[in-house]
Amino acid sequence: MNDNLHTLRCFGCGARIAGPDARPDFRCAECGDLFEVEYAGWGQRQGLNRPNPGALKWLWRERRCSSEALDQSGVWRFRELLPILDNFGDAVSLHEGNTPLYKLKRAARALGIDQLFAKHQGMNPTGSFKDTGMTAALSVARERGFEWVACASTGNTSAAMAAYAARSGLRSLVLIPEGKIAWGKLSQAMDYGAITCQLKSDFDGCVRVLTQIVNEAPIYLLNSVNPYRLEGQKTPAFEIAEAFDWTVPDHLIVPGGNLANSSALGKGFRELHELGLVARMPRISVIQAEGANPLARSFVENNGEQMKPVEAHTRATAIRIGNPASWRKAARVIKDTGGWCLDVSEAEIAIAKAELGAEGLGCEPASAVTLAGLKKLREQGKVAASETVVLLLTGHTLKDADYTINFHRGTLLGDDEVAGHQQKIAALQRNAVAVDATPSAVLATLKGLAG
Numbered sequence: 517m518n519d520n521l522h523t524l525r526c527f528g529c530g531a532r533i534a535g536p537d538a539r540p541d542f543r544c545a546e547c548g549d550l551f552e553v554e555y556a557g558w559g560q561r562q563g564l565n566r567p568n569p570g571a572l573k574w575l576w577r578e579r580r581c582s583s584e585a586l587d588q589s590g591v592w593r594f595r596e597l598l599p600i601l602d603n604f605g606d607a608v609s610l611h612e613g614n615t616p617l618y619k620l621k622r623a624a625r626a627l628g629i630d631q632l633f634a635k636h637q638g639m640n641p642t643g644s645f646k647d648t649g650m651t652a653a654l655s656v657a658r659e660r661g662f663e664w665v666a667c668a669s670t671g672n673t674s675a676a677m678a679a680y681a682a683r684s685g686l687r688s689l690v691l692i693p694e695g696k697i698a699w700g701k702l703s704q705a706m707d708y709g710a711i712t713c714q715l716k717s718d719f720d721g722c723v724r725v726l727t728q729i730v731n732e733a734p735i736y737l738l739n740s741v742n743p744y745r746l747e748g749q750k751t752p753a754f755e756i757a758e759a760f761d762w763t764v765p766d767h768l769i770v771p772g773g774n775l776a777n778s779s780a781l782g783k784g785f786r787e788l789h790e791l792g793l794v795a796r797m798p799r800i801s802v803i804q805a806e807g808a809n810p811l812a813r814s815f816v817e818n819n820g821e822q823m824k825p826v827e828a829h830t831r832a833t834a835i836r837i838g839n840p841a842s843w844r845k846a847a848r849v850i851k852d853t854g855g856w857c858l859d860v861s862e863a864e865i866a867i868a869k870a871e872l873g874a875e876g877l878g879c880e881p882a883s884a885v886t887l888a889g890l891k892k893l894r895e896q897g898k899v900a901a902s903e904t905v906v907l908l909l910t911g912h913t914l915k916d917a918d919y920t921i922n923f924h925r926g927t928l929l930g931d932d933e934v935a936g937h938q939q940k941i942a943a944l945q946r947n948a949v950a951v952d953a954t955p956s957a958v959l960a961t962l963k964g965l966a967g
Contacts, residue, residue, distance in 0.1 A: 522600055524551040524743055527845055535600070536660065540730040542741045550842065551743045552783065553600060569793045572596060573762060576754075580614070590614035591651050591751045597787060598652060598747045606659040608684040612647040613751055615639045617759045617906070622875050623887060627894050631904040633765070634872070634886075635756055638879055638912035642704060644834075645749065645777060645910045646676035650738065652748030654680040657736040663687060664735040668722035670773070670833050671701025672911055677738050678708035689735065691715055691722040698833050698880075698916035718828065720839045740776030741841050749777055753784030756906060757794050764788075764798045766903035769886045769893075771910055772802040772811055772857065773835030775846035781908070782849030798906075801855035802846055803889030805830035805882075809859035811843050820847035820857070831919060831928070832865055834882035834911055856898060860888040863937045866923050870944035873920070878913025 523532045528549025535553075542551060576594055579587035586592045586604060590613015595604055617635050624632035637645035654677065657665050665681050666689035667673045674690040681688035690705050694714040705712050715722050723739065730737045738745065757764055764785065770778040778800060788794045804812045807829035814823040828838035840846070850857055860868075868891070869884035886907035893899045913920060922928035924947045934941060949965075951957045 521556065523554050523556060525554040526550075527552055535656075538743075540735075540737060541727045542737060542743065550741055550845065552845070553598075553743045553747050555599065569791065572793065573758070576758065585609060585611070588614075589651065590755060591648050591748050594751050594754045597754065597791075598751070600652060600744055600747055601655060601659055603659070607651065607655045608658060608680050609651050610641040610647065610679065610683060612640050612651050613755065615752070615755070617756065618875075618877055620872075620875055620877075620907070623871060626871075627891065628901050629894070629899065629905060630902055631765075632890075632907070633905070634877055634907045634909050635752060636877060636879070636909045637752060638883065638909055638915070640676075642672075642675045642679045643912035643915055644672035644676060644880075645752070645908075646672045647680075648751055649740070649745035649747075649749040649776075649780070650676040650680045653738050653742045653744040654684060654686070656744045657738070658684050658686060660736075662734065662736040664689065664733070665738050666690070666726060666730065666735045667738045668692070668719060668726045669697070669701075669705075669739075670719050670836055671697045671915065672834055673739065674710065674712070675701050675704035675708070678705045678710035681710070682708045687711070689713070689729075691726050693718045693722055698918070700915045700917060701833075719837050720825070720828075723841075739841070740774050746776055746780035746783060749780035750784030750787070752908070753781045753788065757785070757788055760904075762794055764794050764796060765906045767799045767801065767855075767899060767905045768908065769801050769803060769890055769905065770908045771832075771835055771882045771885045772804040772846065773808070773837045773840065773882065775802065775811060775840040775842040777908070777910065778802045778849055779842045779845035782845075782853065786852075797853050799855040800849050800853045801889065801893065802850060802857045803885040804857070804859045805832050805835055805865060805885060806859045806861050808832075808836050808838060810838060810840065811846060812857050812859040814843070814847070815850075815857045820851060823847075830865075831862060832881035832885065833916065834880060835885070856893065858889050858892055860885050860892065861933070863929055863933045863941070864888040864891075866928060867937060867940050867944065869920070870923060870941075872909070873913070874944065877909070878920075879909040880911035880913060880915040881919050883907075883909035883911055 526544040529547040589609040620632045640647035688710040690712045825839035868887035
């Protein structure tokens with residue numbers, strides 16, 4: 517049995533409730549804001565009651581060699597820092613986490629940065645960072661006896677939820693905006709057995725409908741308003757710190773869609789710092805697409821104190837969200853760590869994605885905003901050459917293969933979007949070439965391209 521003594525604390529008014537007492541929509545009954553999972557004893561652990569950082573580091577490292585299923589999860593390997601279940605035997609895992617940290621040599625050289633890395637969460641079982649949150653939240657749903665789980669999704673959440681639901685024997689419902697989801701992601705939800713409904717609305721409209729559904733039926737909500745999602749999604753912070761021998765990078769750059777991921781990573785680093793596992797927190801910056809940039813606008817207009825929803829438009833479907841639920845949490849993380857929030861254009865995203873591909877690291881379009889944003893931060897003098905920077909890549913390149921193909925064929929961007937970027941784009945495009953089926957024709961093509 518696990519010493520499960522967590523509570524839920526409202527991010528807005530500070531009200532505290534027991535986990536099972538949360539409303540179906542996970543909104544505070546007093547002020548309507550979101551909850552965070554809180555471990556009351558952690559902030560008071562001093563002297564003999566404080567966990568031994570060295571012992572925890574040793575234990576987590578040893579588990580990497582364990583054959584136990586729970587130890588092979590990059591989420592549950594750190595289970596001492598997410599005691600959200602009454603019994604860890606109830607955890608539903610697909611061996612998520614433990615994702616690679618790659619050094620970006622070409623991009624570092626081009627930007628004049630000494631140490632640049634990519635934490636590739638697209639290497640999770642269903643191809644996105646959502647798996648780390650889903651293993652945590654869906655495990656809570658199963659332990660509490662739910663038979664149905666549901667989410668509104670732009671793609672990755674639905675794929676992760678459907679997979680973990682299938683693994684645990686639960687039924688799943690997915691609401692997606694019609695015509696606004698990459699087929700690679702939708703195919704996953706279908707393959708894993710989810711009941712998928714395409715609504716004539718955008719993502720925010722799907723969320724509104726789903727909120728009404730969970731308030732009327734015994735269905736467990738698995739969107740990022742669910743605070744247990746963030747408990748799983750904080751664990752890449754632990755992996756990053758561990759990879760740097762329990763120091764932290766100077767700067768972590770994260771894509772911004774519904775903004776729960778930056779919130780979760782900030783929470784993870786904050787808890788490591790509070791418990792004495794690391795000496796400081798990194799700066800955390802959030803990058804959005806120009807057409808889906810409510811938080812970036814908020815920082816320009818009022819330093820992130822208020823946010824106005826926007827009608828979202830971007831080809832980076834994973835972050836095509838105009839009214840992000842976790843914006844207050846993300847704004848706090850950015851300000852507390854001294855980070856920034858910027859937006860980048862469609863052409864800048866496409867170029868950055870191709871540049872990451874040239875490193876041998878494919879990613880979905882939403883992930884590439886991190887490199888595009890780093891370029892702007894570097895130009896503005898906000899990132900020094902001596903700093904260590906980690907880009908968070910959130911999804912696998914095969915999540916949206918059409919985007920990649922259209923870029924290399926030259927059909928992705930309009931003339932107005934390409935303007936000013938023609939030379940960079942042409943240098944990165946690698947469209948297939950029609951060649952006669954003879955060695956001489958292939959060799960002549962190679963010679964022509966080399967010239």
